[in-house]
Amino acid sequence: MIVEMNKGASDEQVEHVVERAHSYGFEVQLNLGTEKTVVAILGGNTGKVQTDVFAVLPGVESVTRVMKPYKLASREFHPRASKVNVSGVEIGGQRVVVMAGPCAVESEEQLMETAKGVRECGASIVRGGAFKPRTSPFSFQGLEEDGLKLLSKVKTDLGMPVITEVLDTPHIKIIAEHADILQVGARNMQNFALLKELSKLRHPILLKRGLSATVAEWLTAADYLLAEGNRRVILCERGIRTFEDSVRFSLDISSISVIKHISHLPIIVDPSHAAGHFAYVPSIAKAAIAAGADGLLIEVHPNPEEALVDSLQALTIPNFERLMAELRPIAEAVGRYI
Ligand code: PEP
Ligand code: MN
Numbered sequence: 001m002i003v004e005m006n007k008g009a010s011d012e013q014v015e016h017v018v019e020r021a022h023s024y025g026f027e028v029q030l031n032l033g034t035e036k037t038v039v040a041i042l043g044g045n046t047g048k049v050q051t052d053v054f055a056v057l058p059g060v061e062s063v064t065r066v067m068k069p070y071k072l073a074s075r076e077f078h079p080r081a082s083k084v085n086v087s088g089v090e091i092g093g094q095r096v097v098v099m100a101g102p103c104a105v106e107s108e109e110q111l112m113e114t115a116k117g118v119r120e121c122g123a124s125i126v127r128g129g130a131f132k133p134r135t136s137p138f139s140f141q142g143l144e145e146d147g148l149k150l151l152s153k154v155k156t157d158l159g160m161p162v163i164t165e166v167l168d169t170p171h172i173k174i175i176a177e178h179a180d181i182l183q184v185g186a187r188n189m190q191n192f193a194l195l196k197e198l199s200k201l202r203h204p205i206l207l208k209r210g211l212s213a214t215v216a217e218w219l220t221a222a223d224y225l226l227a228e229g230n231r232r233v234i235l236c237e238r239g240i241r242t243f244e245d246s247v248r249f250s251l252d253i254s255s256i257s258v259i260k261h262i263s264h265l266p267i268i269v270d271p272s273h274a275a276g277h278f279a280y281v282p283s284i285a286k287a288a289i290a291a292g293a294d295g296l297l298i299e300v301h302p303n304p305e306e307a308l309v310d311s312l313q314a315l316t317i318p319n320f321e322r323l324m325a326e327l328r329p330i331a332e333a334v335g336r337y338i
Helices: 011-023 108-121 145-158 169-178 192-199 215-227 254-262 271-275 278-290 317-333
Strands: 002-005 027-032 037-042 060-064 084-086 089-091 097-101 125-127 162-165 181-184 205-208 233-237 267-269 295-299
Touching (some): 002 011, 011 027, 011 037, 089 097, 097 317, 108 317, 125 145, 125 295, 145 169, 169 192, 192 215, 205 215, 215 233, 215 254, 254 267, 267 278, 271 278, 278 317
Parallel strands (some): 181 205, 205 233, 233 267, 267 295
Antiparallel strands (some): 002 037, 002 060, 027 037, 084 089
């Protein structure tokens, strides 16, 4: 339930609403806007309580029952678009933020060469998996802690923020020590134990859309991250499974418009995992920016032939450079810049 206070409602009136919510055993989250205060009333069974018990209180303008399963990620709760600052790089602002790097961290040379290359082309954040979610247990699982150390080295040597995936709760602490953004992969979007632990952090979290998750399920998963007060959540559309098998996943371009309409969270797009093939990455990336995405997450490898993971979808550094040049006028055409 969302309780919107009148403009100029007093602190006592807000407190009265909070007390009443607590008397029913509900949790509250306050959004103190410049114009008015919005109180989100949270709890599994708010549906059993009449909206009137809040509407009748002094200072309350309106009470809306939120039928949607997500609350904190919704625009109703937080009308203005959220921006997430990642070590000085703002995501959700006018600038389109490009994160690029290898699927997996493989060696210092590979990571450094890629990071330097993508930085020169205008990327501002380096990606690289240290713990890899592989379909087969016999595939390369990542360099794990050694991979994290290499990411830290990139951060120190090149001054670029880094993003890497967190696969499991026991790894959170060490990953948070090395990474600027913790990525929750598509296969973990509904790993609620992981999401709850990440909600206790104050690090930026990138939440990928599950392979077969609806937008509502995705935003409800984002609510888990927001529930304990972590406000720094970024969404990432990376394609969903459909009957179409000419690409790895079907990129749901319309989810960008939907998310922008119903949520305040920034959304970026990963064209690489959707395409599954380097030849399709540029056009999908361009479409994403044209559709209003706040950024891109792109796989780049200095020598895709040698890549240990996702070699077919990796762009070479020259291909990435060409794409960045092609993206700039598109960003400008939609009032952004790269
Ligand atoms: C990745 O970004 O390396 C990755 C594994 O992506 P996804 O979770 O979208 O499959
Ligand atoms: Mn990959």
